[in-house]
Amino acid sequence: MFLTRPSPGLSSSALFLRRMLSTRPSISRRKPLEPLEVHLTPQEENVCRLIDEFCQTLNQDVTDGEPVACRIAGGWVRDKLLGIESHDVDIAINTMTGEAFAQKLLDAGKVDSIGTTIAVNPDQSKHLATTRLKIHDFWVDLVNLRSETYTGESRIPTIEFGTPQEDADRRDLTINAMFYNIHSRKVEDFTGRGIDDLKAGIVRTPLEAKTTFEDDPLRILRCVRFASRLGYTVEESIAAAAKDPTIQKALDNKISRERIGEEIDKMIQGPDPVYGMELLHSFGLLPIVLRPTAQASSTSSGAPLSMDYALRGIIIIELLLRSEEHLPGVHPLLLSSTLETHSTQARLRIASILTPFRGLTFEQKKKSIPLVDSVIRDGLKLGGRNHYLDGIPHLFRSAELIREAFSTTFATESRAEIGMLLRHPSIHNPIIGSEWKSSALFSLLQELVDCWEGELDTAKATECIQKYNKLVEKIVELDLTEAIGAPPILNGKQVCETLKIRPGPQMTPLMEKVVYWQLEHPGATADECQAWLLEQQAQGALGITNNAPESERTKKKKKKE
Structure with a gap:
């Protein structure tokens, strides 16, 4: 059984919102090449030839035991079969560590130098040393095939040398568990399902989903991210395991907030963030991945809105950016800075899924801090990239200011009054990457979120968009577009x-x-x-x-x- 879109378990309002998007083409499902072959670039060919010949030399001295063999593993193989160029080359060796193999290459004069060896670092989910190596101006990572055994509450496994089968089985998804044998130049699918799942567009775990997630709960989020990235359906056992309270508790307790934030950030910047958020919502995972600290929650000025609002937020921003025919078009000037700047889009999308926390504050050192600050800083640990930490709280503040101004400042014809409001540091502040246009767009989003109560009030939504379009027209008429940012x-x-x-x-x-x-x-x-x-x-x-x-x-x- 497979989950199809829309995902079961969505609330009625979320299902209605998804129907709003049903007439737009969702991302095309990535299909593998026909015939199913790996096509190497000249650089990749040189790397494979050098390693193949070097292994043959090493094996001349092997009289007992398994000969040395090298395979390119994981995502590179998947992407190659999908016709996607990839520079993330991981080479897995069967009889020695990546560091030992790299040293032998260096000693034999096959490479000029070894790059860095990334040591074991459980906090960063690095359970095995990885050695970076530059071959013919092409960087590769060297590791050994391994098996992993997890025990107790820890997500830090016991690692041993493994077989290709064991290495494939311990990976997150069948489509990520294939190898490219450098010596035979053939794809190896030890799970027996990777190629078929790639053809069918299915996200599936190599082993039983619950076992896979018990070993490493972060894999739940990776399943969702790859499903939304490739437009694939999710195998039903993944959904069942993701909804399991013990698995959800493990995700909350065993996984660092940095890793959760990293997966959410990649998902939200992917080709279909709506699908990713739908899956997380249907699995009941949004309250786990989007949460402030316990201390912030205990001093919060109120309870967050339903997580439906997170899903509404991401769907509405997609509706606005794609200029859906269901609603009047948003003024082009309002969209310009967002469509032209990747970081602005990322910031608006992350902010949109934090809508449940709007207007709430918590107490810290006798100060009232926006609750979204705790979610970004501590819950997702996104930090300052794309101006998430310094920019998103100001987006919510700007939405409040702009919304209030429609009955006061914007009702006047005063160029100075309107200009001064739009120059407010929460509305227009290049230091934190914000422009009045993106702030106004986010304010519109927040108003549209409130136009849904089970279903869309299209008349109210249309009136709302037209109100913002008229505001932009007034700004243009008053010749304020450049003056807002002028020194x-x-x-x-x-x-x-x-x-x-x-x-x-x-x-x-x-x-x-x-x-x-x-x-x-x-x-x-x-x-x-x-x-x-x-x-x-x-x-x-x-x-x-x-x-x-x-x-x-x-x-x-x-x-x-």
Whole structure:
């Protein structure tokens, strides 16, 4: 039995949302080449020839025991059979470690140098030393065939030299368990199902799914990621095992949050993140992979929304980015920065699945922190890449500001008022990778999420999109598109020199006045702004004093002089 799309177990609202996407072609299922062959590049051919000939030389001295044999393992074989170029070459050796084989190559003068040996590191899921080697300007990783035995609560296995069969059986999926024999130049499928599953588009574990996941629960997420990446269906026993409470507990307790975050990040940046999130939701895994720390949860200002909202979020962002015919098109300007920047798309997608935590805060050192911060920092440990940690909390804040402004600031025709709001650091801040356009798009997403209660209120959704399109039209009409990101016409030093004041806390409101004036007077010059400042100062309208206290930095500088 196999899971087909949509996945069973989805809530009614999630199923409705998936039907919204049913008219768009999902990603094409990756099909293997016909005939089923591995085509080597010239570089790969050179590497295989060198290793084959070297093994023949080594085997001349083997009088007892198994001759040395090398196989390219795993993902490279899968990708080659699918017609996908891959540079991730792992060579598995049957009778010695990768480090020992690399040293023999070096001693024989077959390579100039050995790269790095990546030592055993259980925290990074590195249970076996891997040696990197450069052959003819082509990097390969050398490992030995192995068998793995897991015991107790640990996901750190006992590793021994293994046979090709044992090595294939301990891998996550049948389609990832095939070898390319460097000597015979043939694909070897020791599970007996890898090639058939590749042809049929099936994600299946080599051994019983529950046993595979008990050994390493991270493989659940890898199953989902490869299914969504390749457009494959998931074998039913995987779904049953993934829903098992003991397996879910093991995933939560045995797997580092870094590894969970890494899988989610790869999934969300893949060709069909919706399918990946559907599978996780149907397996009941979203509360495990998307969670703050226990401390943050205990001081949270409220309970998160249903995980349906995570699925709604990712589906809606895909609807918007793909300009689905079910809804009015989003203004092209609103989409421009997102479609052009990979990191912005990744950030919006991760933010969309964190919708259940919007508006919630937790207490930390007597400060209120957005709960999404804990999910990103501690639950997924995504850090600063793609501005996840510093950017996503601001996306949620920007959505609140923009949503509120429709009944206040945006209802006016004031260029300065609208411009100042859109220059808010949570809305437009290149330092954290955000632009007002992507912030407005995320705000629209948050409003559309609320247009579903079991089914889509298309009239409400249409009205919402049109509201945002009109806002963009107003921004264009007011010639604000570039002004939102323009630097102040006078910098802080120039303002101080003009007003003959010292730098200090008063500079923040002063610079805001400068920017406000700048927005009110498009095309004005710096000289005109300086004249205005002096006039305002003479009238006492700036609320400043010429005798502002010296900063500590200035005092120290004078003391040194």
